[in-house]
Amino acid sequence: MAIWDERVRKCVQRLKPYIPGKPIEEVQRELGLSDVIKLASNENPLGPSPKAVEAAMRALSHVHLYPDDSCYRLKKAIAEHYCMPEDCILIGRGSDEILLHAALAFIEPGDEVIYAHPSFVMYSFVSTLMDAKEHVVPLKDFTHDLDAMAECVTERTKLIFISNPNNPTGTIVKEPNVRCFVESLPNGVLVIFDEAYREYVDDEAFPNTLDYVRDGLSVLTLRTFSKAYGLAGLRIGYGFAPPCIAELISRVREPFNVSSIAQAAAEAALQDKEHVERSRELVIEGKNMLYRAFDELGLKYVPTQANFIFVDLGIDSREAFNQLLRCGIIIRTGEIFGMPTWARITIGKPEENERLVEALKKILLCR
Numbered sequence: 001m002a003i004w005d006e007r008v009r010k011c012v013q014r015l016k017p018y019i020p021g022k023p024i025e026e027v028q029r030e031l032g033l034s035d036v037i038k039l040a041s042n043e044n045p046l047g048p049s050p051k052a053v054e055a056a057m058r059a060l061s062h063v064h065l066y067p068d069d070s071c072y073r074l075k076k077a078i079a080e081h082y083c084m085p086e087d088c089i090l091i092g093r094g095s096d097e098i099l100l101h102a103a104l105a106f107i108e109p110g111d112e113v114i115y116a117h118p119s120f121v122m123y124s125f126v127s128t129l130m131d132a133k134e135h136v137v138p139l140k141d142f143t144h145d146l147d148a149m150a151e152c153v154t155e156r157t158k159l160i161f162i163s164n165p166n167n168p169t170g171t172i173v174k175e176p177n178v179r180c181f182v183e184s185l186p187n188g189v190l191v192i193f194d195e196a197y198r199e200y201v202d203d204e205a206f207p208n209t210l211d212y213v214r215d216g217l218s219v220l221t222l223r224t225f226s227k228a229y230g231l232a233g234l235r236i237g238y239g240f241a242p243p244c245i246a247e248l249i250s251r252v253r254e255p256f257n258v259s260s261i262a263q264a265a266a267e268a269a270l271q272d273k274e275h276v277e278r279s280r281e282l283v284i285e286g287k288n289m290l291y292r293a294f295d296e297l298g299l300k301y302v303p304t305q306a307n308f309i310f311v312d313l314g315i316d317s318r319e320a321f322n323q324l325l326r327c328g329i330i331i332r333t334g335e336i337f338g339m340p341t342w343a344r345i346t347i348g349k350p351e352e353n354e355r356l357v358e359a360l361k362k363i364l365l366c367r
């Protein structure tokens with residue numbers, strides 16, 4: 001059926017499928033292991049808020065009905081939580097979907113986009129899908145190089161993607177540089193701040209991009225319920241943009257894109273501030289423990305503002321990945337980010353972090 005390889009859109013020919021972190025069940029099945037932990041996809045090791053689970057269960061008995069297309073209750077809850085007007089808010093099937101919607105709404109073939117490398121792979125995915133011209137700017141000291149990104153702007157630049165904190169390095173761009181960067185851009189360039197890990201940030205220089213939205217700057221801020229809120233499996237995320245931009249992006253949304261179960265769970269999760277706080281504390285504790293362990297092992301790592309650490313294992317991380325798999329531990333190798341000795345490791349529960357460190361010691365010290 002080679003004809004279909006030619007019939008498919010040229011940009012789809014160039015698309016590389018997203019490679020997700022290996023699921024626990026797959027590893028159990030393939031290696032015959034029962035006790036497997038996943039430190040690969042930056043999920044919340046505490047799981048969802050029990051209040052979110054209860055709300056999801058209640059919503060289940062109404063699944064014969066289509067969900068509320070407007071996400072009325074959830075939008076209202078988010079508006080109150082962040083003191084933002086409702087017409088600024090977008091809800092998506094994960095923040096990934098809002099990224100896709102922004103690309104669908106704004107990018108004509110040949111329009112230009114700018115993003116960093118290594119960074120979140122979805123920026124490349126949606127840009128390739130829309131046949132955009134991609135300017136890929138290397139990180140500087142593991143951090144977005146805003147000056148170099150600004151230099152790439154042309155008349156055709158439509159979108160700039162900034163993962164803040166950056167996946168996979170966990171670094172952030174800070175004030176006052178970020179506001180200067182946004183304000184220096186020509187009219188008609190939309191900066192997408194992807195703040196999937198915002199809840200874990202403890203650096204006070206982290207930009208308040210919701211203020212940018214309030215000020216009417218050309219900004220789309222993305223947040224998610226997949227990480228600190230522990231609802232990755234329900235696929236729900238949200239975003240904020242000035243109303244005129246939000247309205248244009250929401251035009252490409254298909255009806256009923258967010259399930260009623262996800263809406264109900266997200267609304268309840270948002271109210272459970274203690275659960276988010278516990279999740280945050282767990283990450284801070286875990287990161288300090290892992291820093292100490294990596295220091296003892298002499299491993300170079302990037303100090304993180306997220307719930308994962310980018311670490312140089314000093315050996316082919318594929319090899320480390322395979323050996324860790326045999327110990328029932330799933331991590332993310334650096335090769336997908338073009339850095340083959342590096343790995344991205346999600347911060348887990350204390351016992352999970354300890355198990356990882358013990359396994360790493362065996363792998364690295366027995367060489």
Ligand SMILES: Cc1ncc(COP(=O)(O)O)c(C=O)c1O
Nearest residue numbers: 094095096120167196224226237
């Ligand atoms: C930077 C970044 N943005 C967005 C996402 C995806 O978020 P969601 O689950 O809301 O689509 C991820 C997931 O790993 C991420 O790392």
